[in-house]
Amino acid sequence: MSWTKVVRATEVPAGTIKAVAVDGSPLVICRVSEGEAFAVEDCCSHDDAPLAGGSLSDHVIECPRHGGQFDVRTGQPVRMPAASAIDTVPAQLTEDGWIAVDAEQLP
Numbered sequence: 001m002s003w004t005k006v007v008r009a010t011e012v013p014a015g016t017i018k019a020v021a022v023d024g025s026p027l028v029i030c031r032v033s034e035g036e037a038f039a040v041e042d043c044c045s046h047d048d049a050p051l052a053g054g055s056l057s058d059h060v061i062e063c064p065r066h067g068g069q070f071d072v073r074t075g076q077p078v079r080m081p082a083a084s085a086i087d088t089v090p091a092q093l094t095e096d097g098w099i100a101v102d103a104e105q106l107p
């Protein structure tokens with residue numbers, strides 16, 4: 001693992017998402033709760049819409065274009081028209097107040 005700090009945790013309050021780029025890979029940081037953050041690729045598997053323009057509800061991100069939904073823990077689709085998974089990247093909250101992703105597992 002190669003943890004790379006990508007955004008201060010205070011910039012992504014619980015229940016919100018934020019677009020970041022790590023080594024040129026566009027990701028969406030999903031702050032599910034105070035203690036949980038996930039990262040997914042910023043590209044819907046249905047028709048390539050940027051997911052960062054969508055919304056987060058619990059562990060589900062909704063695509064802004066056609067309403068497809070994905071579980072941010074696994075990348076698996078949970079509502080049509082999304083039918084195939086998106087990439088996920090391990091993410092964690094650091095003790096010094098950042099959200100970090102594993103740069104070795106970028107899409």
Ligand code: FES
Nearest residue numbers: 044047063066068
């Ligand atoms: S582009 Fe995301 S559901 Fe169609």
